[in-house]
Amino acid sequence: MKLPFDNLMSFHSVVTHGSFSNGARKLGKSQSTVSGAVRSLENELGYELIDRSEPGVKLTSRGNKVYQLATPIISRYIELKYIAESLGKTERGKVRVGIDPLVFNHDVKHVLFDFSEKFPETELTILTKPSHILGQYLHHHKIDIAIGNPYHKTDFGFNVDELFLVNCHWVAHKDLLRTPLSINTRVLLLDGCEDTIDLSNIAQHNIWILDDSRTVLDMCMAQKGIAFLPQHLLDQPTCTDVLSPIVGETFLFGKQIYASLMWPQHADFNQQHQWIHDKLRKR
Template identity: 60%
Template sequence: MKLTFDNLIAFHTVANEGSFSACARKLGKSQSTISGAIKNLELELGYLLLDRSGARIKMTSKGKKIYSLATPILYKYQELNALAESLAHSEIAKIKVGIDSIVFNSKIKSVLIEFSEEFPEVEITVLTKPSHILGDYINRQVIDIAIGNPYHKTTHHFNIDELFSVNCLWVANKELLCSADFPVYKSRLLLLDGYKDIVDLSNISNHNIWVLDDLSTITDLCVAGKGIALLPQHIIESKSLETILSKIPSDTELFGKQIYASMLWPSHTEFGKYHQWIHNKLRMAHTG
């Protein structure tokens, strides 16, 4: 048995309105169309739904059961129609966020997870790039906001609001560093793309430098003793590398660096609803 939905709607509306004529007016159809729809439904079911013998139409006992079962289904159908119509007249909210890998810590990830739960209807795109690329993306309106180092070398202008600081440390495999013949001055430098905005290597330019765009690869190479790396402290802590990697002494001219993770957004624009939410959550996450 396969019930016709339009016939079920006609029956339910007649039961609510109390007559075929009132149902026809409500649904914008002729009275004969409504009467025929209900007769067809009764033929599909094999029993009468309405008692037509009296002055006023009444539901039969089986009709009352069908009415009761159909009511929540039809209400959901009405909700679906209303939602589908509203979506046809509105665009799905979308935001694009750029995040510099060097500041992308666990608290930022937690805020993004919370955002997905708070605003499930919003599409969010996250791009992980160095800050100098994110600054260019903001200028070209590729992204809406960025979270990164605001003091990178750039000719672009944008709004800046500092959020939290990130400590970057020069580290090496602890076993190699403890070795008396470990050549710190001649070791390969493992650096994240965009490092020129963080450190000045003019005094140690004779080093062999590898530039990568993935902190995980840099970390793995450093752990394997293939070079010394400038890593944000949250990477070392999150991967429990404190027992494997050790900070390189500052007398090697490899000084650590503290940078400020900031929210960046286009000049002469205000925060949107979702941007403000992310901003406030990040502030709370790093001050709480």
């Protein structure tokens, strides 16, 4: 009996993604090709894997067993494929780094400056996204490493090495603090902060979540609300002149975030990754 791996991949993709069309799209193949591959696998095995008398993708008892056995094999194959591709990218000098804006401080920027001098031929892609998005990107191999908060809510696993602490504070324009805060006070949050603060404490407020730290800062300075921001954004001279920490509000207390390096499980550092890691640890 032959068991062509491409046919097994097609079957697994159909079941994982819930339909023949979704499975085919994920594999970059036509629906008819994937459907034929599944039928060929069934013919080779001598029994049906999918109960076609039922709507959707419903497995037979044998199909369910084959799917369970195939899952770890295909997962390891995808992992091997990713690592093999990464080795090729390393040789060509390509590094993809994700950075959470909450931890994207001056030290991180200077490491990138130094990186351009140390590896002038390397192509560097930087993505600034919240840590929960970076975790997804790592899992799906869209980035090689990430610098962010590893303790966000996630179902994905990855390697973690803590680097440095980032202090975050609740702040407001000094003029806004001349009167007590009320439930009408708008709250300005950077996307991803919900993994750091307890939103239930501020649920009664009008909450705005934005994906750009500069916009959050500008709106706070324009007295459009109070904001939860990292210290490195507040160190700018224009900020220190007009913004002040919020004190006296028991539910608005600061937080410390452990900025950490994250990378996929079962993946090794290359030379560039290790260099970024070492430079950030020294700083």
